[in-house]
Amino acid sequence: MSAAAPRASGAGEPIYLDYAATTPVDRRVVACMLPWLAEDFGNPASGSHAFGWRAQEAVEHARAQVAALIGAEPAEIVWTSGATESDNLALKGALLHEAARGRHLVTVATEHKAVLDVAHELRRQGCELTLLDVCPDGLLDLERFRDALRPDTVLASVMLVNNETGVVQDVEALGAICRERGVLLHVDAAQASGKLAIDLRRWPVDLMSLTAHKSYGPKGIGALYVRRKPRVRLAAQMHGGGHERGLRSGTLPTHQCVGMGAAFALAAAEMDAECARMRTLQQRLLQGIEGIGGVRLNGHPRRRVPHNVNVSFEGIEGPLLLESLTGVAASSGSACSSASLEPSHVLRALGLDDAQAHASLRLTMGRFTTAREVDDTVQCLQASVARLRGRQSPI
Numbered sequence: 001m002s003a004a005a006p007r008a009s010g011a012g013e014p015i016y017l018d019y020a021a022t023t024p025v026d027r028r029v030v031a032c033m034l035p036w037l038a039e040d041f042g043n044p045a046s047g048s049h050a051f052g053w054r055a056q057e058a059v060e061h062a063r064a065q066v067a068a069l070i071g072a073e074p075a076e077i078v079w080t081s082g083a084t085e086s087d088n089l090a091l092k093g094a095l096l097h098e099a100a101r102g103r104h105l106v107t108v109a110t111e112h113k114a115v116l117d118v119a120h121e122l123r124r125q126g127c128e129l130t131l132l133d134v135c136p137d138g139l140l141d142l143e144r145f146r147d148a149l150r151p152d153t154v155l156a157s158v159m160l161v162n163n164e165t166g167v168v169q170d171v172e173a174l175g176a177i178c179r180e181r182g183v184l185l186h187v188d189a190a191q192a193s194g195k196l197a198i199d200l201r202r203w204p205v206d207l208m209s210l211t212a213h214k215s216y217g218p219k220g221i222g223a224l225y226v227r228r229k230p231r232v233r234l235a236a237q238m239h240g241g242g243h244e245r246g247l248r249s250g251t252l253p254t255h256q257c258v259g260m261g262a263a264f265a266l267a268a269a270e271m272d273a274e275c276a277r278m279r280t281l282q283q284r285l286l287q288g289i290e291g292i293g294g295v296r297l298n299g300h301p302r303r304r305v306p307h308n309v310n311v312s313f314e315g316i317e318g319p320l321l322l323e324s325l326t327g328v329a330a331s332s333g334s335a336c337s338s339a340s341l342e343p344s345h346v347l348r349a350l351g352l353d354d355a356q357a358h359a360s361l362r363l364t365m366g367r368f369t370t371a372r373e374v375d376d377t378v379q380c381l382q383a384s385v386a387r388l389r390g391r392q393s394p395i
């Protein structure tokens with residue numbers, strides 16, 4: 001494990017508990033990527049010489065590795081620059097291609113901005129949008145979802161693992177409902193790869209967004225799964241050269257593709273052991289935090305990935321908590337938008353008020369998190385919460 005770690009968390013470095021924001025690139029992944037920069041630099045689209053052939057072979061090997069993690073065929077994988085681009089291609093590509101059939105899109109209030117902002121842009125361009133609420137545990141009600149689908153609904157977009165709460169939606173059941181109604185289902189799985197088993201041979205999902213940098217691969221590379229049977233058709237959003245069967249033009253970054261493939265192969269090999277270890281650490285972290293008192297866990301207690309603990313603290317002004325928690329790198333329930341602190345739209349959708357959302361903390365663990373770091377985090381939190389509660393109590 002230590003050979004793969006980016007570095008031991010050094011003296012003076014905060015403890016990194018923000019794996020849902022991004023992960024370090026696993027050292028083993030870095031090693032796979034390096035030869036494809038200066039030595040084997042060929043353009044994978046150069047079909048007339050060995051430089052190109054070698055690069056193309058590497059890209060196709062990586063494509064197969066990405067496909068294998070989700071039970072897809074390599075031909076169903078389209079390289080993109082990350083999950084944001086994949087979400088754009090899926091939503092805009094489907095709505096534009098199917099415009100003659102309908103212009104209605106269904107998605108959920110707790111989606112990532114990479115889906116929500118695209119949905120709002122599509123509405124601005126004349127599409128109709130239904131934005132579904134979730135239950136207080138963060139899960140989507142299947143009947144409410146079914147009722148939202150109309151004859152003119154083209155696509156529903158529901159994420160698999162929520163990036164703030166770690167809650168896991170039942171996309172298998174949602175997909176079955178979509179199939180009944182002839183609606184395409186897109187799933188943003190940016191937070192899911194390597195955290196739970198995904199099997200698109202069985203799951204009735206049509207489109208799936210993936211990214212490398214939340215799963216120990218490099219930033220700036222992702223993929224969109226596009227089902228071949230039954231065939232899903234999209235309007236391309238990037239033109240110029242006709243790469244990726246016309247769906248996404250642009251020279252493929254061989255080193256990035258190789259990095260994502262290697263990261264996903266590692267995820268497949270290590271997922272079971274890693275998840276078991278995460279569950280132990282999650283219990284340890286939760287027990288420690290619950291010992292502080294006045295804490296609530298946000299999101300369903302069991303239908304969540306073991307990497308995520310999202311909690312609200314009573315009697316604390318949220319932004320102060322993260323500020324005072326200098327020993328830990330984590331995220332709060334506030335997002336900076338145009339210089340003001342906005343309460344998280346995800347926590348608001350779970351029914352938290354602004355103050356509770358601000359007083360929330362997202363701690364996300366990963367491959368290099370240790371029990372020692374979890375214990376140190378609990379200690380830091382205890383001290384911070386006690387200090388802030390003491391300062392703010394009226395007497």
Ligand SMILES: *Cc1c(COP(=O)(O)O)cnc(C)c1O
Nearest residue numbers: 082083084112114163190191211
């Ligand atoms: C991180 C994330 C994205 C954006 O992915 P990028 O690869 O950074 O563009 C989209 N959706 C979810 C759920 C994410 O967590």
